[in-house]
Amino acid sequence: MKGATRLVPLPRVEKHLAAATVVVVGVGGLGTEVARLLAQAGVGRMILCDPDTVEASNLSRGALFLPAHVGLPKVDAAAQVLRELAPGMEVEVRADDFRYGVGLGELRAADLVLSCLDSIADRIALSSRCIFSGSPRGLLDAGLHPWGGEVRHYSSDGSCYVCGCSPVDRSMPAWHVACGFPPVLGAPAPVVTLVASWQAMFAVRLLFDEPLPEGIVTVDAAAGLSRPVLQDRAEDCPCHEVIDHRYIATTDLTVDSTVEEVLALTTAGERVQSWNPVDRQDALSPLHLDAAGPQRRLRELGIPPAEFLPVLRARPSQHVRYLALRGAL
Ligand SMILES: [Zn+2]
Incomplete structure (x- = not known):
């Protein structure tokens, strides 16, 4: 039977994903899971950025972390496993804060930027930097809380992360919400995977130039629900400037x-x-x-x-x- 024994990539997948560069900022629970899903989906090039090293406590939530990785930079550990999973994918690592690790030119040139950060201050900074760069597809942000999370797509003509922030949020220090703030239960691995799956699925749709539902998709594990919540663009938001x-x-x-x-x-x-x-x-x-x-x-x-x-x-x-x-x- 002609061609029956050989897997042939779908032309659409080959064109859109193999040619795509995706920047993943934050390589913790969400970042590793979404990177794994996109690598297996066929993304051609990935830039991973995170300043931290793998700790024993990360092993229960990091999809790409192994016990032998404890003490290694998270980006190196993740890249090592991604190269095994998807040998055709080019992986670049930046073991640094994104402000020092990924230039505006890279944010602008990327086919998609994924925010997998766990502090309000960092998410505000990346959202502003990404919109300012003129990134064509904008930013796909996801966040966790102990029993759920949300996924938001921000483009230069819609609302951004800061549009939805109160003045108090905008002045917040770097609270690490997903890891338990203050010391409450952090999001367990199934919740991380649930939210990362929504983020990865939206990433694939954006790379295919397919539309997304309007608003923020919230995932409520306790209620067993995922639903969109509309967020208006705040015309007085200070973070909408795009580089000329x-x-x-x-x-x-x-x-x-x-x-x-x-x-x-x-x-x-x-x-x-x-x-x-x-x-x-x-x-x-x-x-x-x-x-x-x-x-x-x-x-x-x-x-x-x-x-x-x-x-x-x-x-x-x-x-x-x-x-x-x-x-x-
Ligand atoms: Zn805004």
Whole structure:
């Protein structure tokens, strides 16, 4: 029988998923499970970003973590298993906070960005950064609570994570809700898998350019229900600005370039900024690159690959343009 013994990928899957780059920010319970599902679905390239190492307590909820991984960076442990599960998939790892690990250029170039973070402050920061980058499909965010969670898709013309935040939420420190806040039961593995499955399914639909239900899908394990909840776009939300691509200049700079090489691309009166303090150890450190020595490399200053560095000019009129670093590491 012709072709009966060979598995042939569906042309649609091959085209949309094998060619897709997905960024997964947060590689804990949700992140590992959604990464596993998308790897097995046939995604071609994945960037994993998380600053933490695997602890024994993560083993009960991390779909890709094994006892031998305790002490390893989460991204390395997850990548190791993903490469076994899906040898055709390219996996890149960033063992860092996403503000330092994934540049705006990568968020913009990705086919989809998945937020699998567990603090309000981080979810706000990633949502804002992703929308600002001009990411074409926006952000697919998911979060957990002890007996459920929610999945939300944010695009540049709809509502964003911050639209739904109260002023109190917006000023919250980095509470880790899913891990039990304050010390209550964290989401058990079946709840993690349930919410991650919704997130992965929506990711596949977005990569196929298929529509999603409107609003936030909430998963209530206690009631046995999943249902959409509408969220309006808040017109006064401070996080809807999108970068003006006309002012992005491509360069040959990389994270291994020096401050001096960056400054050589500017003109008199311009100042190159960073999005985060130049000295990572000091939150009050300046946000302009010339505060660092001319021979310092961008990597040492926490500038991520493919970042867009803002260049400000105050006179004769206020203006901002962006220097785009080249691709990944
Ligand atoms: Zn908003």
